Amino acid sequence: MSGLWFEDPGFDYWGAVPMSELDVDEAYLNITLASDVPRPLYLYQLSDDCERCPFVRRASNYVSTVLKINTKSPSIFLTPDPPLGEFGCYDLYVQGGKCELRTARDPVNIVAPLIFWVTILVVLFSIFKTSKYYILKRKEKAEEEGEGGGEEPPPEEEESPSPPRRKRVKSLDAFRGIAITIMIFVNFGAGKYQFLDHAAWNGLQLADLVFPWFLWIMGVTIPIVMSSNLRKNVSRHKIFLGIIKRSAILFLFNIMLNTFTYNGNLATIRINGVLQRFATTYLVVAGFSAYFTFQPDSGENTMLPSFVKDITLLLPQWFIHSTILCLHGWVTFHLQMPGCPRGYIGPGGYQDDAKYYNCTGGAANYIDLLLPLLGTLSSIYQVFLGTVAGNVLLHHKDTESRIKRWFLYAVLCFLLTFYLVGFANIPVNKQLWSSSFMFLTSGISFVLLIILYLAIDHYNVWDGSPFFYAGSVDFELESIMTRSWIMLVDLRSSVRSFVSRSDPI
Incomplete structure (x- = not known):
């Protein structure tokens, strides 16, 4: 598992499966089949990336198993389901001709690292600009104090006015x-x-x-x-x-x-x-x-x-x-x-x-x-x-x-x-x-x-x-x-x- 800190789900194993095997934008889906479910059971999935597309067969299941599911694009299954998220763990129960999808472990907040680092950059940039502003103000004040105690400089010769320079946008x-x-x-x-x-x-x-x-x-x-x-x-x-x-x-x-x-x-x-x-x-x-x-x-x-x-x-x-x-x-x-x-x-x-x-x-x-x-x-x-x-x-x-x-x-x-x-x-x-x-x-x-x-x-x-x-x-x-x-x-x-x-x- 590549996620650290913000993307750490907080546990190493979910049942018998290690969380370290999940990559970015992946989650676990544990499919549990009741004894009355005919085999094989086909799992169909539809991604939002595919416009007006049919459901596509994701897997054929003969026994209860755990699958890795990609969560990068929003997707749905042929069952009412919560949105799947990164490093989340989900249980899919199939029995009596019905499917029920439950969240066993909540996914991580994938936006948190982005917000954190953008905030850090903004803070550092603000500190830099503020420091630069006060340094310039201090320098201007020092120059004004230095000019106040000296003799008046001799008048400069008048120069011919130069054409106005176009201001850069x-x-x-x-x-x-x-x-x-x-x-x-x-x-x-x-x-x-x-x-x-x-x-x-x-x-x-x-x-x-x-x-x-x-x-x-x-x-x-x-x-x-x-x-x-x-x-x-x-x-x-x-x-x-x-x-x-x-x-x-x-x-x-x-x-x-x-x-x-x-x-x-x-x-x-x-x-x-x-x-x-x-x-x-x-x-x-x-x-x-x-x-x-x-x-x-x-x-x-x-x-x-x-x-x-x-x-x-x-x-x-x-x-x-x-x-x-x-x-x-x-x-x-x-x-x-x-x-x-x-x-x-x-x-x-x-x-x-x-x-x-x-x-x-x-x-x-x-x-x-x-x-x-x-x-x-x-x-x-x-x-x-x-x-x-x-x-x-x-x-x-x-x-x-x-x-x-x-x-x-x-x-x-x-x-x-x-x-x-x-x-x-x-x-x-x-x-x-x-x-x-x-x-x-x-x-x-x-x-x-x-x-x-x-x-x-x-x-x-x-x-x-x-x-x-x-x-x-x-x-x-x-x-x-x-x-x-x-x-x-x-x-x-x-x-x-x-x-x-x-x-x-």
Whole structure:
């Protein structure tokens, strides 16, 4: 048994079976069969990870026995039962045609270690920040006392005023740092907590936020870099050539990483992947931005009211990317695939009594086996929504207007998610990068940026550390993407989880 301290059940044996043989997320189930029970007795189990699946035979029992049961995902048996927990011990009595499941030993609290260590880190960080604050205050006081007793320094010569330096938006760095921190935590197993891992199919869990957050925050930086280049009179053609160069580097870089996973076999090497999706979405969104970004101060749109410039300056891009998103929806629900119903977006396998066993992912899987495309179409819109947030930063100079506009976009994203899930029956699904998943994670991104911006850049109640240091890179896009994803060398476990998709993390 690997659990210590918090995960110690407090006893070494349960009957004749040693607790040390239980691994993380395992429990004992003692099956007791009465003499009138026909043999064999079949135990059926259903996991919540398998949507609309039938009960699956777990074991065949001829005599009373003790089984190990996995408790990571919530599961039920064909009997009223309490939820099974880690290192718990349970008795299943079968007699007279009835089954009764009882808890013999309570499971451990698997969340307690997580709460404990998070609390320790928060306390240590608070002590560090408090100590730093008082040290700085003491230093300032000492400097003031030293200046008070000396002679007045001679007047300095007047210097020509330097141009005001643009204030760095530290909340963007903190945003990236949070995403990087969660990415590292998830890639190293997330403590084997099921609720911190990726959702098995439909749904949204913590690990599912990392990839869309990176795409969205990459989009935020695009208009900032584009505006800087245009102010320097860099031609749009030269900007586009730089975009192609960066995209090609990212694409080839992930091909190199995939040679580790596939042992360098070019016949089976995986073409699509995380950085490939970054490269493709960046090429499309930044490419259109290079040619369809209007500069309000250059005479291209001088008649626009200032409070709607962040919207109207992007009208051509709104039209282009909305068309791409509609194309994604049309292909998903109208493309006919061999042996599969039109518009199927389920996991295949055992769902619906294995009726669509080889239809995993529907059109998304069918197309991506030929060309990594369909999921990228909705990802492009996610990056574009990031550029919308970045344009708010450029064209709204005060905090109130920025927060109002970001909040408006967040509400719109949540309303669209509600409509797509509740009325259009499009579930939140990262594997397919469904439009509802894209809008939901984008809405969360807007909300997170609002919180960080208020705390760090407006009220200055937090400097963004320690996340700021992990995400503090220059606004140059090659630095952003390379720094953010250089730690993704070990993609093997994610690739195996869904080899036909292009978004393993």
